[in-house]
Amino acid sequence: MPPSAISLRNVSKRFGDHQAVDDVSLTVPEGSIYGFIGPNGSGKTTTIRMIINILVPDSGEISVLGRPRASDVRDDIGYLPEERGLYKSMTVHRVLRYYGQLKGKALADIDASIDDWLTRLDLGSWADKKVETLSKGMAQKVQFIASVISRPKLLILDEPFSGLDPVNTETLRDAVLEMRRRGTTIVFSTHDMNAAERMCERIFMIFKGRKVLDGTLDDIQKEYAHDTARIRVSGGAAALTGMASVESINDHGNFQEVRLSGDPQLFLQQLVQKTTVQQFEITKPSLHDIFVRIARPAPEES
Amino acid sequence: MTRVLTIARSEFLTLIRSKAFILSIVLMPIMMVALFFFMDYAESHIDVETRRFAVIDHTGELYPALEAETDAHNRDTLEDGTRTGPEFIATLVEMAGRSTDDVKVDLSDRIRRKELFAFIEIPADVITTAEDPPAIAYYAEATSYEALPSWLRATLNDEITKRRFDAAGIDQALIIRLNVRADITTFGLVERAQDGSVAEAKEVDKLARFVLPVFFLILMFMAVMTVATQLLNAIIEEKMSKISEVLLGSVTPFQLLMGKLVGIVTVSLLLAAVYISGGLYAIFSSGRWDLLNLVLIAWFLVFLVCAALMYGSIFLALGSACNDIKDAQSLMQPAMLLIVLAYLGSIVVIQNPDSGVAVGASFFPTMSPFLMMLRLAMPPGPPMWQAVLSVVVLIASTALTVWAGSRIFRVGVLMQGKAPTLPELLKWIRA
Structure with a gap:
C-alpha cells in the first residue's frame, strides 16, 4: 500500500x-x-x-x-x-x-x-x-x-x-x-x-x-454484479411477472432487465420450465446503473 | 508576504486599467477644463441671431436713447467682423390713431409671422413715478429667451434713472463717485517675531480659505469612491466566477484581503499623487508659494491611507457577502450612508469648523478622514491635540474594521445562495 x-x-x-x-x-x-x-x-x-x-x-x-x-x-x-x-x-x-x-x-x-x-x-x-x-x-x-x-x-x-x-x-x-x-x-x-x-x-x-x-x-x-439479468423470453415481460425471485423488471420491449433477489441459476431453471428462453445474460451493471440505483429508489414496476 | 504583494500588484494593475479609475484620473480634469471652455464659448458664440423688436413708447422720449444704445451694443458685440452676441434692431411703433390693443394684436401677429422677435410697451409715467413705478411690458413668443429682456431691463433703467437725476437737478456722476464701496480684506493673525518686529499679517484670500480645503475634500471623496466601488465590483466578479475558490486554494483569506487592501491603498495614493502634482504645478506656475503647505499634504496622506483601508475593508466585507450586483445594491446602503453622512458633515464643517457638531463629527472614524482634513485645511485649523486624537481613533478603528472585514470576508467569499442580512454579518464577525 x-x-x-x-x-x-x-x-x-x-x-x-x-x-x-x-x-x-x-x-x-x-x-x-x-x-x-x-x-x-x-x-x-x-x-x-x-x-x-x-x-x-x-x-x-x-x-x-x-x-x-x-x-x-x-x-x-x-x-x-x-x-x-x-x-x-x-x-x-x-x-x-x-x-x-x-x-x-x-x-x-x-x-x-x-x-x-x-x-x-x-x-x-x-x-x-x-x-x-x-x-x-x-x-x-x-x-x-x-x-x-x-x-x-x-x-x-x-x-x-x-x-x-x-x-x-x-x-x-x-x-x-x-x-x-x-x-x-x-x-x-x-x-x-x-x-x-x-x-x-x-x-x-x-x-x-x-x-x-x-x-x-x-x-x-462485483458487489452489484450478480443480481441483474438481461432476459429475452417468449411472452415478454408478462411471462416474468409474479415469479418468486424477481425483484423488479425494467421492460425495454425486446428484452427485459430483471433484478433478482435469489440465485440466478435457480431462477434460470424455473424460467426454462415456464417459457422459452431466447437470451439470458448475467450482466455487470455499469457505473451509471449503480449510480442511478443508489441515488434513486427503485420505482414500482409492473 | 510575497503572495500579498503578488495579489496587490495584480489588483493595482487591474484597478488602474479600470474605467472608473481612468475616468477619475484622466477624464475628470479634461472634462472640467472642456466644460469651462465650452461654457465660455457657448456664452459668447452660440447666440448671434438678429433680434428685431418693436417699441411702443408712451413716454415719447426714451426711444431715441434706446436706439442709440442698440447701435452701441451691436458695435460692441462685433469683433473683427464676427458677431460674439445677438444683434438687436429696434423699431418705433407709430400709433397712427389706432388703439394700443389693436397695435399689440397687430404686433403679435407679426411675431407669429416671424417678422419680429418681440415688442415692449413702455408706460407713460415710468420716468416720473419714482415710487413703485409701473412695469415695462415685454411680449415674445420665445419667452424663455433671456438675453433681450435682460439687456432691455439694464439699458432702459440706466436711461430712466439718468432722466430722474436730471429732473431732480443732481449730477449722477457725483452720486456714483460718492457711492464707491470700501472692500473688506481678510487677514490672518499678526505675530511679533523674535527680533521684536511685527511680521506683516498674511493676507488670506478666497483661494486659501475655500479652494484648498475643498480640493482636499473632493480628492478624498474621489479616491475613496473610486477604489471602494471598483473593489466591490471586482470581489463580486471573483465570487461569481469562482475565482475566489482558486485564489483561496493558493493563499489564505487574510492574505487575499491584505493583498487587495495594499493594492487599493497604492491606487489611491497614485490618484492623490497625480492631483497633488497638478496642484503643485498650479502653485509653481502662478507663484502662489503661500498656498504650499507640506504639513497639510502629510496629514492628507495619513488620512487617505486610513480611509482607503477602512472603506476598502468595509466594501470588501460587504462585497464578499453578495452573490450578484443586485445583492450588492441592498447591502451597499449602510456603507453609502456612511459616505453621505461624511458629505453632510463636511457642509457643517465648512460653515463653522469650530462648532460643537463639527468638532464631534471630526472625531468619528468614518467621517474623520473627510472632516478633520477639512478643518486642518481651513485656517486657523483645529488644536493639534484634536487632530492627533482623531488620527489615533481612526487608526484604531481602521485596524478593527480590517480585522472584522477579514472575518466576514473569510465566510462570505465562499458563501453561495441568499445574501446575508446585516445581523448575520455581525454574527460572522463573532463566529
Whole structure:
C-alpha cells in the first residue's frame, strides 16, 4: 500500500440545518486516479473544499500529502473549480502567470510551463487574447492549465469535462492522464460515468453526505454484479411477472432487465420450465446503473 | 508576504486599467477644463441671431436713447467682423390713431409671422413715478429667451434713472463717485517675531480659505469612491466566477484581503499623487508659494491611507457577502450612508469648523478622514491635540474594521445562495 495522498477520517460538515458531509472516511493512495461521483448537492464539492482547506470540517481529521493541514502543502495542490474561475478581462497569459505566482513559483518556470501547456492543448495562438474571447471549451482548457501550472503533486478537478465537446473532452482526458504519468495524484469529480469508468482506478460515491461506494471499479461491480439479468423470453415481460425471485423488471420491449433477489441459476431453471428462453445474460451493471440505483429508489414496476 | 504583494500588484494593475479609475484620473480634469471652455464659448458664440423688436413708447422720449444704445451694443458685440452676441434692431411703433390693443394684436401677429422677435410697451409715467413705478411690458413668443429682456431691463433703467437725476437737478456722476464701496480684506493673525518686529499679517484670500480645503475634500471623496466601488465590483466578479475558490486554494483569506487592501491603498495614493502634482504645478506656475503647505499634504496622506483601508475593508466585507450586483445594491446602503453622512458633515464643517457638531463629527472614524482634513485645511485649523486624537481613533478603528472585514470576508467569499442580512454579518464577525 503506497502512502496516502489524502486521508479523511470521520469527517463531518454541517451548514445550518443541512448535514453536507456526514462521517466520511476516505484514503486516496499516492499516484492514483480517484473519481468522486454523486448527485448534485450530495456533498462532493464540500468534501473537495475541505480537502483543499478552504472549508474546515466540524469534526474528523484530514491529512493531505502527509500533512494534517492542506495549508502547509497548498503550493503542491492544483485545483480546478467547477466551471469558470478565470478573470474575464485578463489575457490568458497574464491570468496563468498570476495563478502560478500565487503558488510561489519563479516567473521563468511559470512562463516555460505556460508555453508548454498552451502548445500541448492547441491554445498557442491565444496567449495574448482576453479570457472573455475564448469559447467554453478553450476556457476550460485554460482553467486546467491554471491548475497544473505549478506542477502539483495532488491535482483536484471539480467537473473537468462538463459542457465540453467530444474533441475537447478527449484532449483534456489525455492531459489528465499525462499528469498521472508524471506521478501526480488526481482526484476528480464528475457526472460523466463513462469517463469515471474509463479513467479512474478507484471510485468514491457520496450520497446525501454519506459515503455509499468506495473501491476499485471491479470491487464495486462485483458487489452489484450478480443480481441483474438481461432476459429475452417468449411472452415478454408478462411471462416474468409474479415469479418468486424477481425483484423488479425494467421492460425495454425486446428484452427485459430483471433484478433478482435469489440465485440466478435457480431462477434460470424455473424460467426454462415456464417459457422459452431466447437470451439470458448475467450482466455487470455499469457505473451509471449503480449510480442511478443508489441515488434513486427503485420505482414500482409492473 | 510575497503572495500579498503578488495579489496587490495584480489588483493595482487591474484597478488602474479600470474605467472608473481612468475616468477619475484622466477624464475628470479634461472634462472640467472642456466644460469651462465650452461654457465660455457657448456664452459668447452660440447666440448671434438678429433680434428685431418693436417699441411702443408712451413716454415719447426714451426711444431715441434706446436706439442709440442698440447701435452701441451691436458695435460692441462685433469683433473683427464676427458677431460674439445677438444683434438687436429696434423699431418705433407709430400709433397712427389706432388703439394700443389693436397695435399689440397687430404686433403679435407679426411675431407669429416671424417678422419680429418681440415688442415692449413702455408706460407713460415710468420716468416720473419714482415710487413703485409701473412695469415695462415685454411680449415674445420665445419667452424663455433671456438675453433681450435682460439687456432691455439694464439699458432702459440706466436711461430712466439718468432722466430722474436730471429732473431732480443732481449730477449722477457725483452720486456714483460718492457711492464707491470700501472692500473688506481678510487677514490672518499678526505675530511679533523674535527680533521684536511685527511680521506683516498674511493676507488670506478666497483661494486659501475655500479652494484648498475643498480640493482636499473632493480628492478624498474621489479616491475613496473610486477604489471602494471598483473593489466591490471586482470581489463580486471573483465570487461569481469562482475565482475566489482558486485564489483561496493558493493563499489564505487574510492574505487575499491584505493583498487587495495594499493594492487599493497604492491606487489611491497614485490618484492623490497625480492631483497633488497638478496642484503643485498650479502653485509653481502662478507663484502662489503661500498656498504650499507640506504639513497639510502629510496629514492628507495619513488620512487617505486610513480611509482607503477602512472603506476598502468595509466594501470588501460587504462585497464578499453578495452573490450578484443586485445583492450588492441592498447591502451597499449602510456603507453609502456612511459616505453621505461624511458629505453632510463636511457642509457643517465648512460653515463653522469650530462648532460643537463639527468638532464631534471630526472625531468619528468614518467621517474623520473627510472632516478633520477639512478643518486642518481651513485656517486657523483645529488644536493639534484634536487632530492627533482623531488620527489615533481612526487608526484604531481602521485596524478593527480590517480585522472584522477579514472575518466576514473569510465566510462570505465562499458563501453561495441568499445574501446575508446585516445581523448575520455581525454574527460572522463573532463566529
